[in-house]
Structure formats: structure tokens, C-alpha cells
Amino acid sequence: MFNTTAWNRIRYGLYAPVYDAVADQVFRQPRQAALAQVEWQTGMRVLLLGAGTGLDLPWLPKEVELHATDLSPAMVQRTRQRAEALGRDVQIEEMDAEQLAYPDDHFDVVIAHLVLAVIPNPERGLAEAHRVLKTNGQLCVLDKFQSDKRPAGIIRRALNTITTTIATDITRQARPLLESAGFMIERDTPVLMGSLFRALLAKKSTP
Numbered sequence: 743m744f745n746t747t748a749w750n751r752i753r754y755g756l757y758a759p760v761y762d763a764v765a766d767q768v769f770r771q772p773r774q775a776a777l778a779q780v781e782w783q784t785g786m787r788v789l790l791l792g793a794g795t796g797l798d799l800p801w802l803p804k805e806v807e808l809h810a811t812d813l814s815p816a817m818v819q820r821t822r823q824r825a826e827a828l829g830r831d832v833q834i835e836e837m838d839a840e841q842l843a844y845p846d847d848h849f850d851v852v853i854a855h856l857v858l859a860v861i862p863n864p865e866r867g868l869a870e871a872h873r874v875l876k877t878n879g880q881l882c883v884l885d886k887f888q889s890d891k892r893p894a895g896i897i898r899r900a901l902n903t904i905t906t907t908i909a910t911d912i913t914r915q916a917r918p919l920l921e922s923a924g925f926m927i928e929r930d931t932p933v934l935m936g937s938l939f940r941a942l943l944a945k946k947s948t949p
Contacts, residue, residue, distance in 0.1 A: 746862035747838065751813050758816035761795050765856070769884070772933040773855060774801050776884040776941035779929045782806070786850040790832075791839050791871060792857035796821035799828055809849075811837035840866040844874045851875075855884040858919065859910040868923035875946045881925055883942040884933065887916040920944050 757764075777798065784805040790798055793810035794817050802808065810825075810832050812818050818836045825832040837843060839854075839861050852871045858864045871881055888894050894913035901912065920927055925944035933941045 747813070747840075750860065750862070751815075755814045755816040758795065758814065758820055761817075761820075762797065765794070766797055769797070769856070769934070772884055772939055772941060773798055775931065775933045776855065776882055776943075777801050777853070779931065779941060779943040780851055780880055780882050783850075787848065788851045788853065789844070789849045789874065790821075791842075791852055791854045791867075792860070793817070793821045793834070794856070796824035796832075798853060798855060799824055799830055799832070802830075804830075806851075808832040809844075810834045811839065811842070813838055840870060842870045842874055846873055847876045848874045849876065849879060851880045851882060853882045855882075856910075857885065858883060858916075859885045859887070859912070859914055864914060864919055865923065868919060868925070872924050872946055877946055877948055879946045881920070881942075881944045881946070883916070883920070883944070884939065885914075885916070886910065886912065886939050888913050889937075890915050890917040916940060916942055 782803050786806045788806045788808050790810040793812050796810065808830060810821050812821060815836055818834055822834050839857060840863055852875055854871060858867065861867045875881065899913060917927060920942065924947045926947055927942055927944045929943040931941045933939050
């Protein structure tokens with residue numbers, strides 16, 4: 743059986759040296775737009791889920807407590823280097839987004855940028871994000887999504903068998919995923935390539 747998690751660890755280790763050249767300029771403004779939707783407060787405890795090379799770090803408030811995870815050791819190392827270069831104090835760990843080693847109700851904000859279309863089981867990743875967030879905690883998402891109005895067609899599903907191996911899933915729907923995980927979507931903003939890439943802000947529902 744194909745192990746997607748293991749493959750993601752390998753391929754993102756290979757992508758790490760060139761990741762910034764591809765992802766920095768293209769996603770800089772979408773990242774800023776997504777982060778601008780968060781209701782920031784001094785002293786918040788923030789988790790960068792699947793932090794990659796730490797490209798979100800320059801756009802985060804300085805008055806927050808930062809934690810970051812990534813599945814790839816190479817990505818973790820590059821996030822650590824970027825944090826040091828920026829003079830940011832970040833607790834960085836190698837960790838699977840679907841199995842977070844944090845206690846319940848621990849974070850005020852979880853940032854998941856370009857993560858939900860990559861991890862094998864986004865439902866599990868969102869369940870973990872929901873678990874570690876405090877009640878009314880904020881989930882900041884930036885990713886590519888299929889339209890919420892209809893599921894992917896035959897051609898898109900066929901193409902997805904290729905894209906998931908080399909890059910990303912192109913059939914996932916934002917609202918069904920977030921709402922079924924117990925999140926209330928407060929903002930949903932197209933940020934790139936029409937409505938393909940969207941920035942969503944959601945809150946953990948009150949029990």
C-alpha cells in the first residue's frame with residue numbers, strides 16, 4: 743500500500759532547496775491577505791501547521807508566541823534558519839499535521855497555509871487543528887480548492903491522480919471540510935487565480 747505520508751516527507755525534502763524560488767513571490771500577497779483576516783491580539787499562542795520554509799514568518803505580529811511544525815526535516819531546518827535570520831523566537835518541531843503532539847485547547851490561532859490540499863487525510867488534520875485550538879480559536883487557511891457548489895468532475899479526478907503524486911490534490915472542497923470538522927467560517931476570500939486559491943478564517947465552534 744502506498745504511504746502518502748512517507749512520500750510527502752521525501753518529496754518535500756527534495757523540494758526544500760528550490761521551494762522559496764517557486765512559492766515566495768507567487769504566494770506572498772495571498773499569505774499577507776490570509777493573515778490580515780486574523781483578529782490578532784498581543785500574547786496569542788500561534789501554531790504554523792506545515793510551516794514549510796517559514797515563508798509566513800515575516801508577516802506575523804511580533805507580540806505573539808510562535809510554534810511551527812513540518813513533516814520534512816529539511817523544511818524544519820529551513821524554517822529554523824529563517825526564524826534566526828529574522829530574529830524571531832519560534833519553537834520548531836518535526837511533526838505530522840495529522841498527529842500533533844500538543845495538548846487540547848492550547849493555541850489561539852492555527853495557521854494552515856498550503857497544507858490541506860497536500861496532507862493525505864485533511865479531515866484528520868482539521869480534527870487535530872480543532873483539538874489543539876481553544877474555544878473560539880481561529881483557523882487561518884490558504885489553499886487551492888474545488889468549488890464548494892459541486893464535486894470534481896471525471897476529468898479533474900483523473901488529472902488529480904497525477905497532481906497528488908507530484909504536488910497537490912485539486913479536488914478538495916473548503917467549506918465541507920471545515921464545517922464537518924466543527925469550524926464556523928467567518929471569511930472566505932479569493933486571493934489568486936480567480937477563486938482557485940482562497941483565504942479562509944474560521945473559528946472553533948463553542949461546545
